[in-house]
Amino acid sequence: MLERIREGSQGVWAMGILGLVILSFMFAGVGSYINSSGATVAANVNGEEITLDELEKAYQNERARMEQQYGDAFATLTSDAGYLQNFRKGILDRLIGEKLMDQAADNLGLRVSDEQIKKAIVSMNEFQIDGKFDNDRYLAILRQAGYQPSTFRDYMRVDMVRRQLSQSLIGSEFALLNEAQFAHMIQQQTRDLRYVTVPASKFNDKVEVSEEQISTYYQANISQFDTEEKVSLAYVELTLEDLMSDVVVTEQELSDYYQQNINDYRTSEERQASHILFESSEDDDSVLALAESVLAKVEDGGDFAELAKEYSSDTFSAENGGDLGWFGKGIMDPAFEEAAFELNAAGDVSSVVKSSFGYHIIKLTDVKPEEVTAFEDVKDEVTTKVKTSKAEEEFYALQLRIAEVAFEMPDSLEEVAAVANKSIQTTDLFTRVAPPQVVANPKVVASAFSDELIAEGVNSEVLELGTNHIMVVRVASHEEERTKALDEVNQQIKSTLLAEGAQQAARDWILDVKTQLANNEDITAKLDSMELSWEDKTAVTRNEAGVSRSIIEATFKLAENKTEVVDLITGDVSLVQLMKVNEGEAADSMQITSIQTQLASLKTQNLYSAVIESLRAEADIEILQ
Template sequence: MLESIRERSQGGLAAGILGVVILSFVFAGVGSYFNSEVDQTAAKVNGEEINLSTVEQAYQSERARMEAQFGQAFAELASSDEYIAQMRQGVLDRLVGEILLNQKVDNLGLRASDEQVRNTIREMQEFQIGGQFNNDRYIAIIRQAGFQPNSFRDYLRKEITRQQLTNALLASAFSLDDETKDILALQQQTRNARYLTVDAKPFSNDVNIQEDELRAFYEENLSNYDTQEQIDVAYVELKSSDLIDGIEVSEEQIEEYYQNNINNYQTNEERRASHILFEFGDDEDASAEKAEEVLAKVVAGEDFAELAKQYSEDTVSAELGGDLDWFGRDVMDPAFEEAVFALENVGDTTEVVSSEFGLHIIKLTDLKAKEVVPLADVREEITNNLKQDGASEEFYNLQEQMANIAFEQPDELIDVAATANTEVKNTGLFMRGNGPQPFDSVIVLNQVFNDTLIEDAVNSEAIEVSDEHIIFARVKQHEPERTKSFDEVKDEITASLSEKKAQELAKSWTNELRNSVAQGDSIDALLEEKAITWENKEAVGRFAYDMPAEVRTELFKLSTKDDDKLSVIELSDGNVALVELLGVNEAESFEDAQLTSTGQSLASQQAQTLVLGIVDALKDNSEVVTY
């Protein structure tokens, strides 16, 4: 039993869970999922709530990932309120899908055993030092993420069971050999081509736009000229992290802190043990009888390691004489752990111990007692702790003073800022979906897009951005949503229609070129007149970067038939292109590695589609309410 569990935990399951857990750690303080205070509800899935703070944490994590991966390209996308709204909805949809899968797991009765959870924890590199699990590191990391050992195990158990369901679905996906070869052939096909680009700007001289055209376009596209509500906010920011450098710590404080918290500077006790396992099987009485017989041999002084090799049903540890390596508390089965840590001396053995996995005879083979870490080794850590404590105390003192002044002087923030020796900052106008930091949080936005603050132009109460990070805000300017007038956008419409009509004229002229080329007529004189030249390309791949993406996409839509090897397309920059397919180069053969990789990719795509389809089906049969 333990052998099969270990095999599973050492395979794809543990790797998959690792990704899930580490991703979740990025959700600053994911442990708060288990013990959060009263929070606004963003959605309910069959009665199970998703808090707004959970959605916000997930959104901020996704945004940080996108910024790191795509840089300026993401910044341009994020300037669109519509894109940000879609991104937030996508995050919420993912959280809803996870809950639906968790609920399905519960309905199916799937469960991860304690041993699976423990093995997954022990195999996570994040919890290892020198390739070995380190309990101190484990405890430190999960606490930093907001967990206690029990809550982390519960969280991980849920992730493992959900992964079991998705892994079962993924295992059902496959690709046929012919399908793989066809896809690979298309991917590796190259094409010979030539194309030319026609600048549309010269054609704008022939464009004439009437006033009634402009007004008609305005009326037909009124929604394009709607503006969203905007505010300009003055604010004062206070963070405990900004106060740390001003906190002085004495040697006496360091010594006192060390003595008062000496338990925190002791290494955790670790033990090494060996065991002999007897699985319950179909006849628990027989297993118990056998365990007692072997225990008698142990008591009689027979070699424990040899007995483990002969009798233990945990075949992995049996080969090692029953050795389970080093472990601390909160790792093993509770009954097993209690028995091991009750042994006083190396070489002592237990009576028969019953656990979730069967019956054990356990021998203590080594131990590492608690050791006190010298003050010199933790002086810097203690200093930082004291500075942080001092900064926190100063933070709350200043917060109270600033709140009083903000209330007593509701129409200005200068004295509020002076209290904290800081300055009043201004955001400039921004919309609800695209606020600058720290106004990029839904929770903060809901506080400042507030009728009272907007209508009365008074100071807000302290708005909590995060732990020990607050702002006091006052709305300086408010622009309600409205539709811009025709006069405001007349020049914009004129420019847009002029570009569009110029492109249409350029496209019409380019179509004449296409017809001439199709008929075999020379167009050299026409091209020379406009200083246009053909760009010739050989063996262009489907993902090549040496030609415009729009041209490359169109090239791979063409065929070698006479009527379908020329195409005129509009380019996103307002110009026009003529594309001609000159030849198709088919891939002659494929390496085995390519076939394998492509087959796996196809299967993965099918599996992802399957999982998404199942989530959609679960949604259709569930009560999902968003707020």
């Protein structure tokens, strides 16, 4: 049989069919590639994309910042799927605003030169040691943050251009003296009031809810009773840290690693030098002649520091006698660096050197020779690196084996757990927009709600969640999206209608009291009939802690002796009457200055928001995710 198949596959027709099959795969592959590209885009702003990776990175960064700042309070908020959805939408809106501002800056022709970026980087405290830029520290911090020098420069360029535009907005706003004085007067104002609160519960027995009302409410608000699709996951998770504790290293391995990587523990030679700069962008005989004459003065015993103060175009270093501080190779202009490192001993002075900045006279003031840190001093560091390397090898081998058993035995995670030497964990049911933190990764969520895992009940492929961090998941249980039936929410709707009816009855009762009060009628008996009485408050501020927020807001909108009916968040109703307005004390000059600053900042924020809204109104924005 196999022989016949082999013979048949050699014919012209067979080759033609094979060609069609290959073409179909080619076009299917190209089509899937084209169709899948859009899935990586969150939004399109005037033809420029905001990718899902950008959105996810910004979302995770902001979520981490909020969790660090607010702790359990934020965790409580994120348990609400609606809040998380709005939170994510806010992040995307911010990215769209930033993209619009970048485009506006480009249209205005705002630019930042390479030299400006270089100066900004050199002046950043994060990259300095003892007040001086340190190239090794700069590169180490970039590696730690996941940047290459080129990508960090691009980031700095975008950030500095944005700041150019934002500074132009900030610089145009100010607050007048009388604005600050008026704002202070309003802020310091207090009010005397009285209020009476009618508990809605007093009218519970007067409210009836029929089945027809419940049905009508259900039909009118049916979207409120839609459930989201939910899954719970079983998963096996493996990280490099899970393997580190079992890794054993020998002294020979540590010694070999140290010798093979000796350059990592070598401190390059550094030099301290002073210079006198004669600035010139091109070859200039007159500038060169001046430099040669000053060099002659130095060689004749002239004070280098004094000559630098007198002649150097580099005014910053000239104030310190031309001192440039310590620097290693790769920092200075190449021509300058070559000349500085050719000097042999402290006190040696170069000839006139031409660089891209002009002509220099360089004096070597000190040398830090190359040093190699002893093995014993870095043994702990070497041990960690060797253990990490061995653990990474084991991790990679386990990852391959886990991928095999997850595919070969798709109906269970038992074999995966056995290979990883980890237990199977499970989650509660969750929606797509509110996954538990342990599985709150886009790859995990996408896999969890995929048709393959839900319909076929198989294991996922190995999901790489980060460096040396993997997970295999399967759907443990699944709830489809649906609309709850009326009988499921009957009691919930009835409770809502009873509460609304009781509050409306309380409101109607207190409105009658308000009318009598406006007609100068005595309402004491009416209040007594409900066992109610006025509660007096004096000198209430806008931020009073002991009074309902709704009552305070109503109070500061009223004129003296006027009343207002207020619905409270508790479901009760209050009648509020303003008795007196108390003016605050006048502000001193420091307070006024502070208020002016705050008002200017508020105006700036409003202006920035207005600019963004204006740009949005004119932009072509397509939100894809």
